[in-house]
Amino acid sequence: VLSVIPYKTVDExxxxANASIYGLAGAVWSTDVPRALSVARRIKAGTVWVNDYHVLVPSGPYGGYRQSGLGKELGVAGCLEFVQSKQVWIDQGRTLKSHIWAPVLGLDRIFGITYE
Structure with missing residues (x-):
């Protein structure tokens, strides 16, 4: 489906383009590529093409904004859709045996950590 709607200004x-409840993809056509890129950055869609359409690469994320799609697929962003990260911290006192990064970041001085 292609919508062609007249407009008076680029802002309009x-x-x-952003007034839709959907945001899977869009395209900007122009002979002024830097201006088209500026417009493309403002469009709220998962994919925006400049002077082309329907080009996808497996390493790039694919998916829409708002009510378009169920998240991302393909690429690193697609893989991260299947990941739930978590941090678990345990306070074991102020003596640490092998925190290589603590002295580098200065955390030993900040938190008064000593090493065995």
Whole structure:
């Protein structure tokens, strides 16, 4: 489906493009590529093409914004859709045996950590 809607200014065109509840993909066509890139950055969609359409690469994330799609697939962003990260911290006192990064970051001085 292609919508062709007249507009008077670029700001109005971006506002119209972003007014949809969907945001899977969009395209900007222009002979002024830097200006088209500026417009593309303002469009709220998962993929925005400049002077082209339907080009996808497996290493790039694919998925939409708002009510388009169920997240991302492909690329690192797609893999991260299947990951839940968590940190677990245990306070074991102020004596640490092998925290290589603590002295580098100065955490030993900040927190008064001593080493065995």
């Amino acid at each position: 065109a971006v506002k119209l």
